[in-house]
Amino acid sequence: MNQITLKKQLSTDVFLMKVRAPLIAEERKAGQFIMLQVDDDFGERIPLTIADASEKDGTITLIFQVVGKTTSDLAALSEGEAIPSVVGPLGKPTHIEKFGTVVCVGGGIGVAPLHPIAQALKKAGNHVITIIGARTKNLLILEDEMRAIADEFIVCTDDGSYGRKALVTVPLKEVCEKNPKPAMAIAIGPPVMMKFCAETTRPYKVFTQVSLNTIMVDGTGMCGGCRVNVGDKVKFVCVDGPEFDGHLVDFDNMISRLSSYKDIETKKHRCKLEGCK
Amino acid sequence: MNHKTETELHNQAVKDLAEVLPKIAQYKAKDRLKIPAQDMPCQDPVVRRSNLNEVALGYTLEQARLEAMRCIQCKNKPCIAGCPVEIDIPRFVQHVAEGDIQKAIDAIKEFSLLPAICGRVCPQETQCQLTCTTGKSLKDIDKAVAIGRLERFVADWERTQGTIKAPLVKTETGRKVAVVGSGPAGLVVAADVRREGHKVVLFEAFHKTGGVMRYGIPEFRLPNEIVDQEIDTLKKMGVEIKTNFVVGRTRKLTDLLDKDGFDAVFVGTGAGLPMFMGIEGENLIGVFSANEYLTRANLMRAFDRDNADTPMYYSKYVAVLGGGNVAMDAARMAKRLGAKEVYVVYRRTEVEMPARKEEVAHAKEEGIHFYFLQNAKRILGDDKGRVRAMECLRYELGEPDSSGRRRPVVIEGSEFTLDVDTVIVAIGNGSNPLIGQTTPNLNVNKWGNIIVDKETQKTNINRIYAGGDIVLGAATVILAMGEGRRAAAAINKLLAGAG
Ligand SMILES: Cc1cc2nc3c(=O)[nH]c(=O)nc-3n(C[C@H](O)[C@H](O)[C@H](O)COP(=O)(O)OP(=O)(O)OC[C@H]3O[C@@H](n4cnc5c(N)ncnc54)[C@H](O)[C@@H]3O)c2cc1C
Ligand SMILES: Cc1cc2nc3c(=O)[nH]c(=O)nc-3n(C[C@H](O)[C@H](O)[C@H](O)COP(=O)(O)OP(=O)(O)OC[C@H]3O[C@@H](n4cnc5c(N)ncnc54)[C@H](O)[C@@H]3O)c2cc1C
Ligand code: SF4
Ligand code: SF4
Ligand code: FES
Numbered sequence: 001m002n003q004i005t006l007k008k009q010l011s012t013d014v015f016l017m018k019v020r021a022p023l024i025a026e027e028r029k030a031g032q033f034i035m036l037q038v039d040d041d042f043g044e045r046i047p048l049t050i051a052d053a054s055e056k057d058g059t060i061t062l063i064f065q066v067v068g069k070t071t072s073d074l075a076a077l078s079e080g081e082a083i084p085s086v087v088g089p090l091g092k093p094t095h096i097e098k099f100g101t102v103v104c105v106g107g108g109i110g111v112a113p114l115h116p117i118a119q120a121l122k123k124a125g126n127h128v129i130t131i132i133g134a135r136t137k138n139l140l141i142l143e144d145e146m147r148a149i150a151d152e153f154i155v156c157t158d159d160g161s162y163g164r165k166a167l168v169t170v171p172l173k174e175v176c177e178k179n180p181k182p183a184m185a186i187a188i189g190p191p192v193m194m195k196f197c198a199e200t201t202r203p204y205k206v207f208t209q210v211s212l213n214t215i216m217v218d219g220t221g222m223c224g225g226c227r228v229n230v231g232d233k234v235k236f237v238c239v240d241g242p243e244f245d246g247h248l249v250d251f252d253n254m255i256s257r258l259s260s261y262k263d264i265e266t267k268k269h270r271c272k273l274e275g276c277k
Numbered sequence: 278m279n280h281k282t283e284t285e286l287h288n289q290a291v292k293d294l295a296e297v298l299p300k301i302a303q304y305k306a307k308d309r310l311k312i313p314a315q316d317m318p319c320q321d322p323v324v325r326r327s328n329l330n331e332v333a334l335g336y337t338l339e340q341a342r343l344e345a346m347r348c349i350q351c352k353n354k355p356c357i358a359g360c361p362v363e364i365d366i367p368r369f370v371q372h373v374a375e376g377d378i379q380k381a382i383d384a385i386k387e388f389s390l391l392p393a394i395c396g397r398v399c400p401q402e403t404q405c406q407l408t409c410t411t412g413k414s415l416k417d418i419d420k421a422v423a424i425g426r427l428e429r430f431v432a433d434w435e436r437t438q439g440t441i442k443a444p445l446v447k448t449e450t451g452r453k454v455a456v457v458g459s460g461p462a463g464l465v466v467a468a469d470v471r472r473e474g475h476k477v478v479l480f481e482a483f484h485k486t487g488g489v490m491r492y493g494i495p496e497f498r499l500p501n502e503i504v505d506q507e508i509d510t511l512k513k514m515g516v517e518i519k520t521n522f523v524v525g526r527t528r529k530l531t532d533l534l535d536k537d538g539f540d541a542v543f544v545g546t547g548a549g550l551p552m553f554m555g556i557e558g559e560n561l562i563g564v565f566s567a568n569e570y571l572t573r574a575n576l577m578r579a580f581d582r583d584n585a586d587t588p589m590y591y592s593k594y595v596a597v598l599g600g601g602n603v604a605m606d607a608a609r610m611a612k613r614l615g616a617k618e619v620y621v622v623y624r625r626t627e628v629e630m631p632a633r634k635e636e637v638a639h640a641k642e643e644g645i646h647f648y649f650l651q652n653a654k655r656i657l658g659d660d661k662g663r664v665r666a667m668e669c670l671r672y673e674l675g676e677p678d679s680s681g682r683r684r685p686v687v688i689e690g691s692e693f694t695l696d697v698d699t700v701i702v703a704i705g706n707g708s709n710p711l712i713g714q715t716t717p718n719l720n721v722n723k724w725g726n727i728i729v730d731k732e733t734q735k736t737n738i739n740r741i742y743a744g745g746d747i748v749l750g751a752a753t754v755i756l757a758m759g760e761g762r763r764a765a766a767a768i769n770k771l772l773a774g775a776g
Contacts, residue, residue: 023527040484042578044586069586085484087521217577217587220482220523221710222549223569229560234553239710253560256662260562261588 002083005059010141013066014109015075016051022058024050024088030116031094031211031243034060035219037085038073046070047216047238049113050089063112063141090219091242094209096120100183101127103175103206104150105168105197107189108134111142113211114188121186122149129182130154131171133189137162168193169200176204184209187246191255198246210246212237214254215261228254283318283334290315290339297346301374306349310411314420315344317635322642326612329496329580332639333397333426338376341430345373347411348422355408356424361759364388366405366424373427379440381431389428390465390762393436393503395755396429398494398602400633404755419634436506443513447474452772455480455539457524457712460488462545462745462757462764464507467516469765470543475772478539479511480522485576488547489746490754492576493568495606497613498636525715534740541740541768544727545761548746549709553702554598558656563590563664567599567607567703574610592699595619596667598653599703600630605637607701608645619645620695624652624672624685650674650685654692656700666694706751726750734764742768 006018024034028050037043052061066072077083094117102121106114111132122128130150134140135158147153154171155163164171168189175182185208187197194210201208214226214237221239228235229250235241297304297312318334319325325332336344348370356366364385372381385392399405405424406412412421435441452475456463459481471477485491487504512518524530524546533539551566553559573579577587595611597604600623608619621640623630626649630637641647650672659665671691674683708725720728720737727743729736734744744760746752 023522027527037484039586042581042585044577044588045484073586085521087482087484087523087527089526090523217569217572218483220549222551223572224551224553224566225569227553227560234555234560236550239714250560253662257560257562259661260590264588264591 002086004077004079004081004083005057007077007079010063011138014063014139014141015066016061016063017074018057018059018061019083019086020058021060021086021088024086025053025055025058025060028053028060028089029093030096030120031113032089032091033113033219033242034062034086034088035090035216036074036083036087038070038077038083040084043073043084044070045085045217045219047090047213047219049211051112051115063109065109087219090238092240094120094243096124098125101129101180103129103131103172103182103185105172105185105187105189106130106132106146107168107187107193108139109141110187110189110193110211111140111146114186115142115145117186117188118146119149122151127151129175131156131168131175133157133163133166133168135159167196169196172197172200176201176206182206186210191251191258194246194249195251195255198249198251202247208246209243210249211242212244212249212254213242215258228257280321281316281318282321283337286316286318286340287337290337290343294339294343297343301346304346306414309347309349310414312343312347314347315340315423315426317423317426319639322639322644325497326643327615329613331500332497333635335433336426336430338378338434341373341427342376344423345370345427348374349411351410355410356405356422359405359408361404361755362388362762364405364428369431370422370424370427373431378431378434382435385428385431389755389758390468391461391507391754391758392428393432393506394461394490394499395758396425396427396432397499397503398633398753399425399755400753401425402634436503441506441510443510444468444472446472446514449476450474450772452476452540453478453538454768454772455524455533455537455542456545457530457542458482458488458545458547458745458747459486459508459518460545460547460745460757461490461754462547462761463488463543464511465758465761466543466545466742466744466765466768467511468514469762470768471511471514471516473769473772475540475769477516479516479518480524481518481520482523483576484520486518486520488545492572493603493606495571495575495610496580497609498606523711525711530712530716530719530741531738540772541742543734543761543764543768544712544736544741544743544747545745545757546709546712546747547757548706548751549711550707550725551702552705552707554653554704556653556655558658558664559702561656561658561664562662563592563698564656564700564702565590567597567603567701568706570607570701571603571610574614580610580614589614590699592616593618594697595699595701596653596695596697597621597701597703599623599705600625600632601703601705602632602636604701604703605632605640607703609636609640609643611699611701612643612645616699620648620697621645622648622651622653622667622669622695624650625682626650626674629682648695652685652687653700657694664698664700666696667700668692668694706746708747708750712747724750732763733767734760735767740771
């Protein structure tokens, strides 16, 4: 179980892995994630979206960016090795139906979780407009895959090294100004990006779904560590989400909570890289 | 503090036993009442504040025998009625008094499968020891026969002898039962069903088994080694264990029956879903549910800061909201993680606190402060969104409420602030929502607890049984175990009938 059957480096820090997990491959739906652990005794449980799955091969695809201890330990595993713990699929699946025109916005690593959703939306008969962006050209991932399923496709980089030189919110605004405006938007990426996407669509009253990446411990609704304010309610991202109405999410609180362990984790990460104790 | 060491207590017991033993045959009840009640040897509070080792060290044989001799072997045995699984207490205690520990453990095991655990964590003072005649005669419940400690002694004796035998398993029947959740309820069902020769697969969402006994109750109260022992016994009996398997998600509950060929399923998924107060500032950095705090420290081993990847918040001044075992565990864990001061803030008084008495006493010895008749009004943060203080209100006790406890009433205008950097919320848990959410036809009540038949623990869906905290709401280990036994009996009957 959990053998890595394929490992590919997509960009400087981003890896793709196919992992044998037949039950998860069978049950998973777009929008769901797994929790994994690279060491069963002292490892941390981290959530990663199921970017794709093959029921036939019994594998799931994970795409992750190395940002800290667990993601670098994961990146250090090779094909044939097994990930000690993989549990899922967790979270509520994305609600998929024919809405009409849907604009899908992906930023950075967020393109990975967006891909299966865009795929499912396309399959359900929607007109899919895709906007993907990254800081710079070599951080762009899944461009070909996203282009292949999009009816309209826009790629941009912050520094203009590829595609349009713009933040994703710029083309998003243009799409919202079209007549008719899109039936809905889906934005997945760094929290700040999702926040500004939601701000961009708000005046146009385009429903905007975001997928939140809070800190998680169990991923099954037991700890409350993943809680966020949505409207006037407190929601647990792992069981009530991960997708929510972006216009209702309190992003500032969520972003602040993500920094809970920043001091500790930066120190650990640096120590690992530099080999100090 | 007048802390008595293990050696001092033991030496005293050796002396006392030598005096009592030759005359015990002639002892009348009133003589037995004069035998000194045995204190539990404990780690020195000053030392244990910074380690995770078990606080209570356990009786020595001499202490156990003396304590057992305090039992007057009542004819009406009121203690038994106080035990949810009705252990034949006078019988096992008599064996201890006689020094025949093997017979004592055999007697306990007729009724309870987890004595090393229950002996440690049962709220004895509200169960078996509440009605004990010895305690009553001495007009002090703390002077009741220490049934729990004796139970623990007997179970530990068996463990250290290395004589634990896995229960006999009958010939394979070819039938198959799924047990969901590896807390006390699930463990007991697995053992009882397996004994009848049915194949058992135990599914657990986490990477480690034991439920709350692993992720909630800390090592210093219930060492993992003891939980591991129970799991080992199950493995020896041939129970198959599948960790990292979330029933409802990895596989639908009903699919276990319809697609995977299980003949029956037991759901023991426990409580989950921590409750929060719904006050301002509750999402600041530094506010945790006790579940999160304890899971990080216990299951994810973040107590071991040097080795664990899971980070643990650095706290200096900690407020814990609540008055149950969970609050005590969180407070004492915070202390062990290096907090300078820990305040338990509870809206009622010490009398109403649901925590085990012994844990409250231990917490006090460890220097935890108790603020009674107070409660949080809001939590205040700094410019980085981190907790800086908690505003509290004072309360007084008013009329009794539906639970019979006097209701705390807020004193208007009594606001004051407590400077803290961490707030741990331990005011209770709702039911685990996953099974309910993913099994549309399962009957649950408005709190999400599964509704079952009281005799058989059967749910409204055929062949699906449930028990423990998912049925009772947050309860106790022994109640979960009792429900497990009932469910197992019903499942065994079902499978025998369908034979
Ligand atoms: C539902 C969900 C799905 C996710 N899917 C993906 C995915 O498909 N691919 C992917 O690369 N990442 C994904 N993430 C984020 C991923 O879980 C984190 O990057 C990971 O936990 C970091 O672990 P680490 O030990 O390597 O880094 P740490 O050492 O734990 O952290 C390094 C830095 O990252 C920050 N960080 C910690 N946890 C998170 C988090 N959950 N989200 C964002 N930043 C965090 C920390 O503040 C710290 O600054 C997802 C998160 C969620 C909640
Ligand atoms: C901190 C703390 C201290 C406590 N102290 C005491 C005490 O001193 N004395 C006492 O008697 N009681 C105490 N309790 C209460 C006691 O631990 C519980 O009543 C008891 O553990 C309930 O047992 P259970 O078998 O119903 O469930 P749990 O012990 O909660 O176990 C349920 C298990 O099911 C797993 N699970 C959940 N959902 C799924 C799923 N969908 N698929 C697979 N697995 C799943 C969980 O991961 C968990 O391992 C305490 C509780 C806590 C939290
Ligand atoms: S199981 Fe609990 S209630 Fe029963 S005798 Fe033992 S300690 Fe007392
Ligand atoms: S009630 Fe107390 S004294 Fe009486 S039999 Fe039970 S343990 Fe012994
Ligand atoms: S991660 Fe623990 S409740 Fe969501």
